[in-house]
Amino acid sequence: MPIATGLSQERIVLVIAVALFVVFSIALPGFLDAGNLLSLIQNVSILGILGVGMAIAIIGRGIDLSILSTMPISVAWMLSLVNGGMPLWLAFLCALAFVVLVGIVNGVLIAYVEIPAIFATLAMGIAVYGFGKAYLVPIEAVYISGGGTSWFYSIGSGRVLGVPAPVVVFALVALAAWLFLRYLKPGRFIYGMGDNPAAARITGIPVRPMIVVQYVLISIIALVAGIVMATALSHINTRLALSTMVYDVILVVVLGGIGLSGGKGGIRNVIVGTVLIGILLNGMTIMNLTYTVQSILKSVILLAAIVVDTLLNPRDEQTAQHGDI
Amino acid sequence: MPAMKLLKAMAAAAVLTAATGAAVSEPYDDGQSKTYYETVKGKKVAFVPLSMGFDLTEGWNAGLQNQARALGYTVEVRDPNWNVEAGVQAANGFIADKPDVLILHPLDQQAYNRVVPRALAAGINVIQINMKSVTNGDAFVGADWYDLGVKQAEAVVAACGKDSGKNGKIAIVTGQAATPTIVIGNMAFDDVFGQHPEIQIVARQSADFDPAKAQAITSTILKQNPDLCGIVGVWDGQDSGTAAAIREANMQDQVFFVSSGGGSKAAACDNIENGSFDAYVSYDVPGQARDLNAALKILLQTKPEPGSNPFALYTPLKVLTKDNLTPSSCWKLEELKAMGG
Numbered sequence: 103m104p105i106a107t108g109l110s111q112e113r114i115v116l117v118i119a120v121a122l123f124v125v126f127s128i129a130l131p132g133f134l135d136a137g138n139l140l141s142l143i144q145n146v147s148i149l150g151i152l153g154v155g156m157a158i159a160i161i162g163r164g165i166d167l168s169i170l171s172t173m174p175i176s177v178a179w180m181l182s183l184v185n186g187g188m189p190l191w192l193a194f195l196c197a198l199a200f201v202v203l204v205g206i207v208n209g210v211l212i213a214y215v216e217i218p219a220i221f222a223t224l225a226m227g228i229a230v231y232g233f234g235k236a237y238l239v240p241i242e243a244v245y246i247s248g249g250g251t252s253w254f255y256s257i258g259s260g261r262v263l264g265v266p267a268p269v270v271v272f273a274l275v276a277l278a279a280w281l282f283l284r285y286l287k288p289g290r291f292i293y294g295m296g297d298n299p300a301a302a303r304i305t306g307i308p309v310r311p312m313i314v315v316q317y318v319l320i321s322i323i324a325l326v327a328g329i330v331m332a333t334a335l336s337h338i339n340t341r342l343a344l345s346t347m348v349y350d351v352i353l354v355v356v357l358g359g360i361g362l363s364g365g366k367g368g369i370r371n372v373i374v375g376t377v378l379i380g381i382l383l384n385g386m387t388i389m390n391l392t393y394t395v396q397s398i399l400k401s402v403i404l405l406a407a408i409v410v411d412t413l414l415n416p417r418d419e420q421t422a423q424h425g426d427i
Numbered sequence: 428m429p430a431m432k433l434l435k436a437m438a439a440a441a442v443l444t445a446a447t448g449a450a451v452s453e454p455y456d457d458g459q460s461k462t463y464y465e466t467v468k469g470k471k472v473a474f475v476p477l478s479m480g481f482d483l484t485e486g487w488n489a490g491l492q493n494q495a496r497a498l499g500y501t502v503e504v505r506d507p508n509w510n511v512e513a514g515v516q517a518a519n520g521f522i523a524d525k526p527d528v529l530i531l532h533p534l535d536q537q538a539y540n541r542v543v544p545r546a547l548a549a550g551i552n553v554i555q556i557n558m559k560s561v562t563n564g565d566a567f568v569g570a571d572w573y574d575l576g577v578k579q580a581e582a583v584v585a586a587c588g589k590d591s592g593k594n595g596k597i598a599i600v601t602g603q604a605a606t607p608t609i610v611i612g613n614m615a616f617d618d619v620f621g622q623h624p625e626i627q628i629v630a631r632q633s634a635d636f637d638p639a640k641a642q643a644i645t646s647t648i649l650k651q652n653p654d655l656c657g658i659v660g661v662w663d664g665q666d667s668g669t670a671a672a673i674r675e676a677n678m679q680d681q682v683f684f685v686s687s688g689g690g691s692k693a694a695a696c697d698n699i700e701n702g703s704f705d706a707y708v709s710y711d712v713p714g715q716a717r718d719l720n721a722a723l724k725i726l727l728q729t730k731p732e733p734g735s736n737p738f739a740l741y742t743p744l745k746v747l748t749k750d751n752l753t754p755s756s757c758w759k760l761e762e763l764k765a766m767g768g
Contacts, residue, residue, distance in 0.1 A: 138650045145643035235480060241760070242481045243664055245693040259675055266675075335638045335668050337693075341481075344509060345637070387647040393604055393633035 163364025209314030258334030297365030490716025490768025576615025
């Protein structure tokens with residue numbers, strides 16, 4: 103992180119977000135409406151929740167490409183168990199056990215078998231999707247059938263004190279992750295491991311068990327995101343695992359300023375990245391731009407953020423780190 | 428040797444009973460039925476769906492397998508899991524195996540353009556289901572996407588147009604831009620709305636067949652146009668997201684939402700019943716499964732020169748609303764598996 107200019111990537115993205123926000127507020131009638139602003143955040147809250155999970159991976163110098171399989175498969179299995187007559191709490195425990203297992207396998211592959219995280223989780227993502235489709239949920243779209251009256255079903259669609267529930271869940275997940283990373287020993291360990299794994303091990307940090315804990319946490323966050331998504335849309339489709347959404351999640355994290363080389367950044371970066379994407383999507387929808395134009399504009403703004411960062415904070419021997427991508 | 432004689436006598440008796448038994452159980456032939464059963468028996472049918480595991484293909488396959496079991500032929504399925512290249516490979520693999528009929532479910536108009544002529548040249552009859560390549564096979568079974576678009580657009584015109592007393596403001600939340608179902612459907616929307624100048628399209632956005640995107644887009648559109656009268660959706664899988672946004676904005680009474688799809692109970696009728704969809708154009712998968720089986724039986728019996736005389740069985744579309752909903756309007760996969768086709 104450069105000190106000279108005082109403009110880190112996070113700040114650059116924040117400036118762009120604020121600039122866009124001001125422009126949209128002036129130019130687009132109805133943008134600055136409280137309802138619109140809440141729905142702006144709501145529309146990216148699932149992305150944000152997954153971003154928090156991805157941030158935990160990347161800060162610890164890892165990455166988790168399997169979350170986009172873990173999320174739909176675990177929730178689809180849970181819903182099909184409920185549709186088959188199982189009580190909700192028991193089905194939830196089954197899904198929880200499933201994601202914990204996925205997290206443990208991820209962690210063990212990375213920490214003990216020493217496969218690079220990007221390959222271990224890529225393979226696990228495919229394995230989870232394949233296993234899920236073959237044995238747990240043969241039909242892609244699993245609907246929440248009829249009589250769901252439990253509060254559980256309003257996680258994605260209800261409101262808490264006027265705030266959409268998905269926004270509240272995003273805030274809670276972000277808060278919990280922030281407290282964990284900032285104040286708990288395992289959280290500090292993750293920064294240590296990300297900054298310099300060898301030094302972390304020599305210092306006495308139990309690096310390998312910590313990696314397992316890290317990936318279990320990420321899997322659980324994926325389950326939470328999946329529950330929000332399913333209860334918001336009243337169904338979940340396992341085909342999500344074949345989508346490119348995982349890149350959007352990485353984008354939110356990296357855009358916010360969490361370096362892929364690990365050890366840097368925090369939850370604040372995820373929020374900044376998520377909000378920028380939210381403002382962009384919302385404004386472009388109000389302007390009624392076509393899907394293709396939206397994609398072009400989105401990528402141009404993202405590239406601009408990276409270019410500005412590179413110009414203001416050039417890499418040199420002091421800032422470059424082993425493992426930079 | 429008395430023992431040997433006894434054995435011979437027993438064997439003779441056994442043959443005699445078997446022969447008379449066979450004679451007794453010989454089914455009645457009305458002049459056509461015997462040839463019918465004999466012609467289709469033992470035939471080989473191959474099916475390359477877009478992907479298994481979703482309501483349309485699972486429904487068709489349930490019907491195909493039921494008829495195959497009843498008539499003693501086989502339907503082999505290779506699942507390309509949404510991947511066009513894998514689909515082309517699967518189809519080519521089947522062509523090498525020389526089945527009697529190849530059923531293709533193309534992702535788009537171009538995907539199987541080379542596969543269809545190759546199969547025809549190899550002497551295999553080709554059926555295309557619900558999506559058609561530019562090249563004709565021997566039969567097409569499925570929805571006429573233009574007709575489907577017209578029916579959806581007309582439903583929204585009836586709800587928001589001149590005679591409804593409403594303001595005519597509508598939005599279109601469409602799907603993946605390049606797919607022919609969407610391209611053809613959009614032409615139909617434009618043609619119908621072109622004849623109704625009172626209809627004003629305030630937003631036209633693609634949600635890329637992703638319900639989460641549909642929800643995000645719709646919530647923004649509703650915030651921008653609080654007086655919106657109607658929304659046109661394109662496919663129930665995506666439209667559940669649009670419906671969620673309408674529900675969340677408490678605008679279910681105000682916004683008329685028309686969707687479409689294969690008409691499975693969880694995706695269609697449940698949503699019509701709970702008010703998520705105000706109208707739904709169904710292409711009725713059980714009916715399509717029956718049509719598919721009919722096309723198959725025709726081809727197996729008449730054995731036309733592949734590609735010589737293409738015919739089509741366009742699906743009669745059903746416009747479902749809360750008022751005309753009956754217990755048999757939609758279908759469940761378990762029921763279709765038990766006795767569909």
